[in-house]
Every structure is written in C-alpha cells, then in structure tokens.
Amino acid sequence: MEHWLNSVPVFLDHMAKVDGCATSHAAKRLAQYGPTAGIVAGLIAAQLRADERIECDPEQVVVTAGCQEALSLVIPALCPAPGDVMLARNPTYIGVTGVADFAGIEIVPVEPAGDEDWACTLARVTAKLRRAGKAPRGLYLTPEFDNPTGTVLTEAQRRSIIAGCGEHRIVLLEDNPYGMFRFEGVAPPPMAVLDDAGCVVYLATYSKTLCPAVRVGAAVVPKRLFGSADAAERFRVELCERKSFVTVNTSQVTQALVGGVLLREGGSLRAIVEGPRMHYRRNRDALLRALDRAFGTQGDTVQWNRPNGGFFLGLSLPFDFAQAQTAQCAREHGVIVMPMTFFSLDGTHRREIRLAFSNTDEREIEAGVERFARYVETQASLTH
Amino acid sequence: MEHWLNSVPVFLDHMAKVDGCATSHAAKRLAQYGPTAGIVAGLIAAQLRADERIECDPEQVVVTAGCQEALSLVIPALCPAPGDVMLARNPTYIGVTGVADFAGIEIVPVEPAGDEDWACTLARVTAKLRRAGKAPRGLYLTPEFDNPTGTVLTEAQRRSIIAGCGEHRIVLLEDNPYGMFRFEGVAPPPMAVLDDAGCVVYLATYSKTLCPAVRVGAAVVPKRLFGSADAAERFRVELCERKSFVTVNTSQVTQALVGGVLLREGGSLRAIVEGPRMHYRRNRDALLRALDRAFGTQGDTVQWNRPNGGFFLGLSLPFDFAQAQTAQCAREHGVIVMPMTFFSLDGTHRREIRLAFSNTDEREIEAGVERFARYVETQASLTH
Numbered sequence: 063m064e065h066w067l068n069s070v071p072v073f074l075d076h077m078a079k080v081d082g083c084a085t086s087h088a089a090k091r092l093a094q095y096g097p098t099a100g101i102v103a104g105l106i107a108a109q110l111r112a113d114e115r116i117e118c119d120p121e122q123v124v125v126t127a128g129c130q131e132a133l134s135l136v137i138p139a140l141c142p143a144p145g146d147v148m149l150a151r152n153p154t155y156i157g158v159t160g161v162a163d164f165a166g167i168e169i170v171p172v173e174p175a176g177d178e179d180w181a182c183t184l185a186r187v188t189a190k191l192r193r194a195g196k197a198p199r200g201l202y203l204t205p206e207f208d209n210p211t212g213t214v215l216t217e218a219q220r221r222s223i224i225a226g227c228g229e230h231r232i233v234l235l236e237d238n239p240y241g242m243f244r245f246e247g248v249a250p251p252p253m254a255v256l257d258d259a260g261c262v263v264y265l266a267t268y269s270k271t272l273c274p275a276v277r278v279g280a281a282v283v284p285k286r287l288f289g290s291a292d293a294a295e296r297f298r299v300e301l302c303e304r305k306s307f308v309t310v311n312t313s314q315v316t317q318a319l320v321g322g323v324l325l326r327e328g329g330s331l332r333a334i335v336e337g338p339r340m341h342y343r344r345n346r347d348a349l350l351r352a353l354d355r356a357f358g359t360q361g362d363t364v365q366w367n368r369p370n371g372g373f374f375l376g377l378s379l380p381f382d383f384a385q386a387q388t389a390q391c392a393r394e395h396g397v398i399v400m401p402m403t404f405f406s407l408d409g410t411h412r413r414e415i416r417l418a419f420s421n422t423d424e425r426e427i428e429a430g431v432e433r434f435a436r437y438v439e440t441q442a443s444l445t446h
Numbered sequence: 447m448e449h450w451l452n453s454v455p456v457f458l459d460h461m462a463k464v465d466g467c468a469t470s471h472a473a474k475r476l477a478q479y480g481p482t483a484g485i486v487a488g489l490i491a492a493q494l495r496a497d498e499r500i501e502c503d504p505e506q507v508v509v510t511a512g513c514q515e516a517l518s519l520v521i522p523a524l525c526p527a528p529g530d531v532m533l534a535r536n537p538t539y540i541g542v543t544g545v546a547d548f549a550g551i552e553i554v555p556v557e558p559a560g561d562e563d564w565a566c567t568l569a570r571v572t573a574k575l576r577r578a579g580k581a582p583r584g585l586y587l588t589p590e591f592d593n594p595t596g597t598v599l600t601e602a603q604r605r606s607i608i609a610g611c612g613e614h615r616i617v618l619l620e621d622n623p624y625g626m627f628r629f630e631g632v633a634p635p636p637m638a639v640l641d642d643a644g645c646v647v648y649l650a651t652y653s654k655t656l657c658p659a660v661r662v663g664a665a666v667v668p669k670r671l672f673g674s675a676d677a678a679e680r681f682r683v684e685l686c687e688r689k690s691f692v693t694v695n696t697s698q699v700t701q702a703l704v705g706g707v708l709l710r711e712g713g714s715l716r717a718i719v720e721g722p723r724m725h726y727r728r729n730r731d732a733l734l735r736a737l738d739r740a741f742g743t744q745g746d747t748v749q750w751n752r753p754n755g756g757f758f759l760g761l762s763l764p765f766d767f768a769q770a771q772t773a774q775c776a777r778e779h780g781v782i783v784m785p786m787t788f789f790s791l792d793g794t795h796r797r798e799i800r801l802a803f804s805n806t807d808e809r810e811i812e813a814g815v816e817r818f819a820r821y822v823e824t825q826a827s828l829t830h
Binding site for chain 1: 451454476477478479480511512514515517518522541544545548653657658659660661687688690691692693694695696697698699700703
C-alpha cells in the first residue's frame with residue numbers, strides 16, 4: 063500500500079516527460095479535474111496487450127472508479143427502452159443484478175439446454191423474448207473462473223457465444239477479474255481477442271491484481287461496434303457522458319497510483335501477481351485435499367468442481383442451503399460459506415454453495431472444511 | 447499534491463491507534479474493500495462541526511466518490527415513482543440536470559414570484575404539480591455562492607425554504623462547495639444548521655477545499671427525516687445499497703488522504719483554504735474593478751452582481767449570448783465565458799453569462815475583461 067503510493071511520483075515524471083513540462087506543473091494538473099475517460103488509458107491498453115493478448119487503442123478505453131462503475135454505466139446505456147433486457151448465466155455476480163434492479167432492467171437467465179451450443183441458446187432465448195415484446199441488449203459473463211461457480215468457458219463455447227451475440231446484436235460484457243490467477247493449463251483467449259463480431263465490451267479491474275482500495279477499472283469498447291466505428295464512438299461518448307454525472311472522472315490520485323505501478327512494472331502485472339497467485343494456488347490445493355478427505359468417501363452426495371485458477375469453487379450438498387443454514391453454519395460451526403441462491407436469478411441452485419479460497423490460508427481451510435464436514439454430517443442425518 | 451500523499455501515513459497511524467493494531471496491519475486493511483459508507487465519516491463530521499457549525503454524528507455521513515456521486519445516489523432514491531419530480535432554482539448546476547436526465551426524472555424550476563416568500567412559492571408549486579399528478583420529492587440548492595449565479599440566500603429565505611420543505615415533505619439537497627470561500631461579511635447558517643424540519647441532506651465536497659483529484663465528498667442524512675429516525679435510517683441504508691452497486695466504496699486511498707489531512711489540520715480546513723481564499727478574493731476584486739472600468743459608464747445595459755465569495759458572478763448583456771456567441775467570443779477575442787442558457791432549465795436567461803474568477807489571476811482577468819468589452823461593443827453595435 064505505502065509501497066504503491068511511491069508509484070505516484072513515477073507517474074508524475076512520466077506525465078511531465080510526455081507533456082514536456084516540469085514535474086511540479088504535472089502535479090498541479092494531476093490535482094485538478096481531468097478528462098472523463100481518464101489519463102491512464104494508454105497504460106491500461108498496453109497492460110491488456112501484455113497480459114491478456116487484447117489489442118486495443120487507448121481511445122477505446124474508458125477508465126472507471128472500479129469495474130463496478132463500468133457495469134453501472136454500461137448496463138443502463140445498453141438498455142434504455144422498456145423491454146430491453148440483460149442476459150446472464152445463472153447464478154451470476156450480484157454486482158450485475160444490483161445495477162439492473164436499481165435501473166429497473168430485467169435480467170434473463172441464459173444457459174444451453176443439454177448439449178445445445180451457445181449460438182443456438184442465444185437464438186432460442188432471443189426468439190422467445192421477441193415474442194414477449196422484449197429485446198436482449200447485453201449478455202454478462204465472466205468466462206475465466208466465474209464468480210460464483212469457478213467455471214471456465216472453452217474456446218469453442220466462447221466462439222459460439224460471440225457468433226450468437228453478433229447475430230442478434232447482443233453486446234457481450236466480458237468481466238475478467240480472475241484471469242491472471244490461473245494455476246495450471248493454458249488460458250483460452252479472452253473473448254475480446256476472439257471478437258470478430260465487434261460485440262465485446264471488455265471490463266478490466268485492478269482490484270484483484272493490485273488492490274480493491276484503488277477503485278480503478280475500465281470498460282474497453284470495441285473498435286467497431288457490430289462493424290460500425292461510428293456506433294462504437296457514440297457508445298463510448300455515451301459512457302463518458304454518463305460517467306461525468308456519476309464520478310466526473312476517476313480520481314487522478316488513484317489513476318496515477320495504478321499508472322505508476324504499470325510504468326514501474328514495464329507494462330505487465332505478471333510479476334506483481336505471482337506471489338498472490340502462488341498463495342491462491344496453495345489454498346486451492348489445500349481446499350481440494352481437505353474436501354477429498356472430508357467428502358471423498360461419500361459417493362456423489364457432495365460434489366464440487368476443481369478449478370484451475372481464480373478465487374472460488376462451487377459445491378453441491380444433499381440438502382437445501384439457504385439463509386437460515388448460512389447463519390447456523392456460521393454460528394455453530396464457525397464457517398462462512400455463500401449459498402448459491404444468493405447469486406441465483408430465479409431461486410434455483412438451492413443445494414449449492416460457493417467456497418472462496420482467496421482471503422484465507424491453508425490452516426484455516428483445513429480446519430474450516432473439517433468443521434463444515436461436521437455441519438454437513440449433522441444436517442444430512444437430520445434431513446434423511 | 448505530493449504533500450497530501452504524505453497524509454496517508456498520518457491516517458494509517460490513526461487507524462492503527464483506534465483499532466489497537468500495528469500500522470502494517472492497518473495498511474493491509476486499508477488496501478482492501480471497506481464499509482460502503484466509508485472510513486472517514488467521523489473526521490468529516492468533525493470538520494463540518496468545526497468549519498460549518500453543522501452538528502452531525504458519523505452515522506449520518508455516507509462518504510462518496512465526490513459530491514457528484516452523492517447527487518447520483520440521492521436524486522434517484524428520492525424519486526423512485528413516475529411523477530416524482532425534483533425542484534431546482536433556475537439556472538442550476540448542470541451536475542443535477544445530468545443526473546435527473548439520465549434517470550428520467552423531471553426537474554421543475556422554482557423561484558418566488560415578486561416578493562412572495564419561499565414557503566408560499568413551494569406551496570404554490572407543490573399544489574400545481576399535484577394537480578398534474580406529480581409530486582415534488584427534492585429541492586436542490588447551493589445557498590452560499592451559487593453556481594452559476596454567485597448569489598447567496600439570506601437566513602430568512604433559508605428558514606422559509608425549510609418551512610416549505612417540511613410542510614410538503616420535500617427533501618432539500620444543500621450543496622455547499624464554496625462556503626469556505628467567503629471574502630467578507632458573516633455567513634448565514636447553513637440550512638443543515640437551521641433544519642428544524644428534518645428535511646436537509648447536506649452535500650459535502652473536498653474538491654474545492656483540497657483538490658478535485660481526490661474525488662471525496664459526502665451526503666449527510668438528517669438524524670430524523672421529517673421527524674422519523676427510522677425513515678432517516680432507511681434512507682441512509684438505501685443510499686449505501688445504491689452506492690454498493692456504483693463504486694462499491696469510495697477509494698480507501700483517497701479517503702485516507704483526506705482523513706490524514708483532516709487529522710494533520712486538527713479537524714478544520716480554515717488554514718488550508720486561506721491561501722486560495724485570498725487568491726480568489728484578489729481575483730474577485732480585479733474582476734469587479736475591471737468590469738466597473740469597462741462597463742461602469744454604460745448605465746444599465748450591462749449589469750452584474752458583486753458576490754462576497756465563491757468562484758462566480760452573473761452578468762447580463764444587452765443581447766442574446768448562446769453557443770454561437772460563446773464560440774465567437776472565444777475564437778475572436780480569446781475569452782471563454784459560460785452562457786447562462788447552459789445552466790437554464792427552460793431556455794430562459796438568454797442574455798446572461800457566468801464569469802468564473804477562480805482558476806485564473808489578476809492579469810488574465812484584466813486583459814480578459816478588456817477583450818470581452820471589445821467583443822460586447824462590437825456585438826451591441828451590430829444588434830442595435
């Protein structure tokens with residue numbers, strides 16, 4: 063934290079060099095209001111290129127006060143008319159549900175039926191919505207280590223989703239807070255990289271890679287929105303106009319902090335995330351070991367996925383786990399888990415929970431899973 | 447700016463002392479997500495008491511990413527139903543118009559007719575709106591050195607407005623960015639101090655007193671909203687819920703920066719604003735001298751007010767001054783002024799402009815007014 067504050071002067075020197083002025087002059091300018099789209103768009107574009115293979119120009123980047131602000135700008139901008147709806151997988155990140163609720167925008171759950179491919183799913187859902195006088199305008203996704211499920215979309219799924227979005231002019235919001243925390247295997251390309259339809263708005267955040275306290279994120283608008291450079295520019299301008307009436311511009315102090323870190327790190331955050339990435343991997347390993355030990359002999363009554371990265375995994379139980387169970391489990395067994403219904407768009411997923419392995423350590427995980435296993439045992443015997 | 451970054455460790459020490467933990471532990475906590483309502487509410491409450499005579503508890507304060515975020519939370523929260531409208535003086539600050547426009551909320555201009563008092567005005571406007579199936583839910587005001595007009599409401603006017611707002615259950619948004627920049631005379635009490643109706647939501651900002659780059663402001667909810675502590679608490683909780691889906695929480699880096707400055711200054715910003723206040727006063731004096739020199743002999747064809755503080759004054763011209771004139775005046779005479787129509791809710795005030803004397807100096811002002819006088823001369827002769 064204090065270490066990062068030292069990055070502000072690094073950014074000031076950079077600003078002074080770019081503008082050909084004294085550092086003191088740059089500091090005066092930094093203290094003022096600034097451009098709505100921000101002053102670190104170029105550094106963010108370079109980082110996305112280095113770390114995510116995403117080719118974008120600084121002009122496509124709108125810097126926001128955290129990724130949440132980007133969601134709060136993009137979703138209402140996509141859905142201005144009554145009947146405009148958002149699509150999302152179910153369960154989904156509650157930051158999206160909250161924005162939509164306050165803006166009075168419906169979120170429709172979307173999931174392939176059986177082995178249906180995603181393009182067909184999107185065609186089916188779109189047709190059904192149109193018959194009801196509605197239009198899907200956006201689809202929210204975290205393709206890489208989804209919150210809350212920890213799942214990853216394959217490259218084939220990503221391509222199929224882009225085809226469907228292109229076909230039905232659905233803007234895809236690709237949220238990627240956890241992509242840099244992959245422990246094994248090769249990451250499929252981000253959807254922004256695969257985007258041949260001009261449908262992907264990529265959402266960047268520095269909350270997980272640097273720290274949540276900076277509240278710096280970005281929305282990256284496609285160069286050509288569904289093929290139109292004009293439409294892309296109009297959309298970008300609308301995001302800026304909306305932003306000017308929410309936060310005016312992202313704090314130039316925190317932008318300078320992020321910018322300074324990016325400069326110091328030569329444009330990539332790989333080195334900075336390495337320590338946390340290893341820590342999360344050890345935690346994931348400890349969690350999987352503990353789950354195997356606690357539930358491995360019980361057949362398929364308790365099941366979970368084995369994510370190759372991220373912060374979360376999903377686990378299914380042989381009984382409903384709702385608010386009362388959450389409170390009981392925390393109170394009587396000292397384990398806080400999130401019921402999947404908290405993230406559910408329609409009250410389904412009642413026997414599932416989200417386990418987080420980020421903000422903890424191996425010992426806590428082992429002890430926590432043991433206590434949780436005792437809770438499950440008690441509960442399962444009661445419900446049998 | 448760099449000087450202010452040094453205030454972050456001051457806040458960290460304070461945090462460590464309050465929590466009885468090591469500074470390094472406080473720093474770790476600061477780097478994380480934090481409470482939606484912020485971590486400097488107590489310091490802000492103390493500063494409002496010291497500098498503005500406003501008695502409030504930390505529990506009434508919601509820290510926001512600048513005052514603009516407070517507006518973007520409060521206005522939609524006050525006007526959830528169709529027919530709920532906002533009131534504002536005309537012309538008014540565009541940050542309010544922008545929020546209302548994007549939220550689909552109507553702003554109705556409100557101004558006493560003749561020597562009508564404000565309570566009567568509010569009764570008249572409310573009755574008229576109710577007949578049209580509408581309800582006024584909020585009134586936005588900058589009582590002290592209004593942007594764009596530079597005017598100040600007297601204590602009698604303030605009391606009358608509060609009476610009217612209490613009577614008709616209209617929440618009064620008191621914006622006060624310029625109150626600490628009074629050059630002469632005694633300030634009337636802020637409306638939050640006079641508020642015996644429980645109607646005032648006070649909006650604080652550190653953009654003018656410290657710097658805009660911090661993006662830290664606050665909304666202070668009344669202890670009892672129209673007499674009800676429950677209603678006040680529900681409103682505060684709703685603001686926090688809305689904020690959690692916009693910026694999650696205000697950057698704890700910038701909160702620490704503001705908090706550290708407040709700690710270092712012993713809770714008051716008087717000393718810090720003294721230099722800028724003197725600078726703005728010299729600018730105001732230079733502007734009034736230059737206007738007297740340029741237009742003093744022309745009778746009442748050009749008129750302006752003489753504010754005792756703030757950043758702005760209003761000036762009326764003998765001809766319309768719209769977008770074309772703004773561009774021409776800037777291009778041909780090198781003077782940028784804001785046409786009052788930019789702030790007008792209904793296209794009126796077409797012969798008025800706003801002159802800003804904050805971000806400039808005496809020499810620029812003198813030269814600028816001379817050039818502007820030549821522009822006015824040319825223009826007036828053309829339109830005669």
